[in-house]
Amino acid sequence: MAKRIDATDVTAYYGGFKAIENINLTVEPKTVTALIGPSGCGKSTFLRSINRMHEVLPGARVEGSLTIDGQDVYDRDVDVTAVRRMIGMVFQRPNPFPTMSIFENVVAGLRLNGVRKKSILDEAAEKALRAANLWDEVKDRLGKPGAGLSGGQQQRLCIARTIAVEPQVVLMDEPCSALDPISTLAIEDLMFQLKDKFTIIIVTHNMQQAARVSDRTAFFSIEKTGDPGRLIEYDNTQKIFSNPSQKKTEDYITGRFG
Amino acid sequence: MTTTLTPRRSRPPAQPDSLRAKRLPGYAAPALAVLALLVSAGLVYGVDLGGPVLVVVLGALLYLAGLFAAANAVEGRRSARNRFWSALIHSALVLAVLPLASVVWTLFSKGTARLDGDFFGSSMNNIGARDANGGAYHAIVGTLEQVGIATAITVPLGVLCAIYIVEYGRGRFAFTIRFFVDVMTGIPSIVTGLFVLAFWVLIVSPWFNDGQPGFSGFAAALALSVLMLPTVVRSTEEMLRLVPAPLREGAYALGVPKWKTILRVVLPTALPGIVTGIMLSIARAAGETAPVLLVAGGGAAINFNPFENNQSSLALFVYQQAGEASKYSPARAWTAALTLVVLVLVLTVAAKLLARRNRLGR
C-alpha cells in the first residue's frame, strides 16, 4: 500500500517570501528518497508542503499540484487530517507532548483518533518502540513523562509515535541530527524495513547517510540569500554521488560549496 | 565579527594572576548592619527628631552606604556594586512583605475573637445592637453560591473565548473581541453592579417575578461574572500562546483534528497557568462588595435560594458589620474577613493541587 508522490510546479510562500519555486519531482512507492542541499534552501518547506503542514503557519501557502497516488492533496474537498494520517512526519526538533507519559506519547496518534482498546495500544506501543530502537531503554518507565528523556531518546520517541499509526508515507526532517551513531544506525535499519511497505522521504545533511539509505536523491539549492530554493538535480543516489550531471551538485557533494 | 557596540575598553581586561580574590569576612555584613542601626539610633535620638521608623530607614541607608564603601575598599569595585544591588533587592523584598505580614497578623489577632460555633452556625437574623452572638452563616452561604455560580458561568465562557482568540480568531473580529476584553478589565466593580441592576434586576427579572424587581444572589453572580470574565480570558489567552507551536504541529502531523489537538494537547499543557488565572479571578470576585450590595441587597437571614430574595456575602457582611453601631460588630467583621481570606486560600491551594495532579510524575 505504498504511495507514489508527484509534485508538479510546487511553489511555497511564507507570507510574501517565496521559499521554494517550481519543484517537480516524482517519488516512487517503496523507495527512500533523500533531500539534500545547503541550509535554508527549502528542504523542510518542501517536505512540510507534502503533508500540508506548511499551511499551519499563518500566511503560508502552497501553489502547484501535489498528488499522492493520483489524488491531489490540495483539492478543495480533501480532508487535511486524512492526508496527515496517510503521510506521517518526524520533525527536525523532537517535540514530545509534555503532559503525556512515554506510553501515551507513543500511542497518542492512535488514541486521539479513537483507538481505545488497551491490548491494541500496548501491542502498537511495543512494536513502535522496538522499531525505533528505544524499547529496551524505556520499557521499565513507560509511565514516566516523555519530556524526561534525553534529546536523542525524545527524537526516537517521536519516530516511534509517527510509525505507531502506520502511515503510508513517512517524512523525516533530519531525524538523526541529534542521535548517536548507534541510534542512527538503528533508524537507518528501520528505514530499510519500512521501505518494504512504505514510501520514505528524508532530509539529511549527512552525505554518507544519504548515500547509505536512499535510492534516489534530490539536490536543492539557492542562488543567493532571498532567492527561492530550486530543485537542481534529481536522480538515482548512485548517479548523484558518483557522476552528477550538474556542476553545482558535484561542488556540494564534494564539499566545495555549501 | 563586527559589532556596532562601542567598546568600553580598547583592550580586554588583564588576565588575573590568581583565581582567588580578597573577600569581606562573613560577619562583616551583619556587623555593619548592627553598627548602622546603632549610629542611626544615636543620631535620631541625639537630635530628637522622629522615632523608631526613622531609625530603621536611616539605618538601612547607612548600611547600604557602609557596605558599599567596605566592599569597595576590600573586594574592589565590581564586587561592591554587586553587594550594593543585592542588598537593595533584599530590602525591596522586605518592604513588599512587610504590609502583607502586617495584614495577616492583624487578621489573625483580631479575627480569632469570634471564631466560634455560633459564628459559623447562625445568621444575623433578629440580632440587635446589644446581642453579642450572631454569625455569618448566611454570608458564607451567599459567597459560596454567588462565586460558585459566577465561576460556573465564567470559566467555560472565558476559556472558550480565549481558545477562539488564540486558535481560530483571524483578522478584525478577533482583534475587536480582544480590544473589548481589555476594556472590560478596567470596568470598576460598581459599574458592573449598576449594569446588572439596570439590566437584570430592573428589566429582565420583573418578567418572572410578578412585575417586581427581583434582587437575588444570582444577580450578584452575574455581576461577579462580568468582573471575572476579562481576567479569565486574558490569562487563558496568554497561557495558550505560551504553548509551543511544534506541539500543535506534532499532533496535526499524526492526523489529529484541530479541535482534538486543542482539547487533548494544548489545554492540558496550559492547564496549570489557566487554573492560576481562574483562581485570581475567583479571589477578586469573592472580595467584591459593591455589586452584591446593589443587586443582592444583603440581608440578615439565611437564604439558600440564589434565585429569589436578598442574599448577603462575606465581603458585604464585613462592610455592614464594620459600619454598625454596636460594640460587638467589629469583632464579627474581623472574623468574617479572616474567614474570607482563609476560604480563598483553601480554594487556591486545592485548585493548584488538582492542576498538578493532572500533570505527570505519579
Ligand SMILES: Nc1ncnc2c1ncn2[C@@H]1O[C@H](COP(=O)(O)OP(=O)(O)OP(=O)(O)O)[C@@H](O)[C@H]1O
Ligand atoms: N516560519 C517561517 N517564516 C518565514 N520564513 C521562513 C520560515 N521558515 C523558513 N523560512 C525561510 O524559508 C527558507 C527555507 O527554509 P527551510 O526551513 O525550508 O530550509 P531548510 O532547507 O530546511 O534548511 P535547514 O537545512 O537549515 O533545515 C529559508 O530562507 C527560511 O529563512
Ligand SMILES: [Mg+2]
Ligand atoms: Mg530544515
